[in-house]
Amino acid sequence: MNPVIAAHNLKVVRGGKLILRVDELAVEKGQVLAVVGPNGAGKTCLLHTLALLEPPASGTVRLFDVDAFNGNQLALRRRMALVFQEPLLLDTTVKRNITLPLRMRGISGREANARSDRWLHRFGIGSLSARSARALSGGEAQRTSLARAFAMEPEILLLDEPFTALDYPTRKSLVDELGEVLKEMNLTTVFVTHDYSEIPPLTEQVAVLFDGRIVKRGSSREIFGEDFLKKKSYAPWET
């Protein structure tokens, strides 16, 4: 079966500078791929390109076996969800933050409400449904952002360091919850992170991005070694 996400000879240029040059990247259906790398390695750029928010200077992105950036960005974006480092909620209630994107994607009001209730409850914030998004704590806002992404029932989920701004207990509980949900849904996911301890609950598959290139790809044990969890400061691009 062809991969759900496939990039080939991808080059992204910003301000005349080559930011990303990925020769090959493939993510199979249901696979969760963690992308790690230092600041400025091009992780966010890669995610934005896969989310069809930033066109490449050259190369191809194929999603669901279809060449992207052929004027089909909107249709393809509506089959994906992207969670940023910041929650980036709209200035309205928590519930409308979930239902608005669903309505934009042509889902009925009744179904949107049902999905909103289900996912807010799933992430433990059902009681905050009527609250203004501005009044949420950092953890609540990021839960809302995740609930919004899952309520869209995407076929591809892209996560850009979604837990970075959170304190350790909140981060840990959210990573665990996310791991459970990803397993349940068998969702094709690309997950960018700085914190390697977030990887084991989510996936075994890791790609290392350095200076815009994927320099390593394999299981977390292959990349980090057997005892990588103990080495919190381990930097896999320094080999």
Place this chain on the structure above:
Amino acid sequence: MEVIWQGMVEAGRLLATLDADVIHITLRTLQVSVTATLISILIGIPAGTALALTNFWGRNFVVSVVNFGMGLPPVVVGLITWLLLARYGPLGALSLLYTPTAIVIAQAIIASPIVAGFSLAALQSVNPKLRLQILSLGANRFQYFLLLLWEARLGILAAIIAGFGGVISEVGASMMVGGNIRGYTRVLTTATVLEVSKGKFELATALSVILLVLSFFVTASLSYLQQRGRRA
């Protein structure tokens, strides 16, 4: 103080007795200023949005022109509009000079850059990452603009308030292109100037009080909308 007090009493009397002249002037003022503000919204918000969201060669120059336009002297706008609408001017065939429409045109020219400039600033203050998030949520172009305007709505309403404030208070352009014709193009500001020139300070004060009250109610309504948006 005596003149101001007598002016306030006179304003009350004129309104209480529904003085035909004053009611007409007040309604004309409201009609031209609200129409001009609506036109400036139709021009200014799309222009501000386009400038905020696009990049093209010469964009900075266009932004400078818009910002410069925010402080256009009404009397200069009046003169230009007069030259355009004068019988021998390029739009002379329309016979619009010394009509309420001429005042609306001049006021819309004054207010449009104000609305565009404030809208541009409001939209540029929206987190650029939120723009990407909105696109990634699956918004089409129309939904994208609508959501961005929603996010910038406090600033957009400030733009409308500033635009209305700019036109309700101007006198030079209305005088030049309207001609201050009694019962036709006389508005509160031009009527006030006329009464002062005639030495009728109480009536001028009364007209000013009515202008202030009118301006306050329109601005307060817009502010109410704006602040309700803040709590949403």
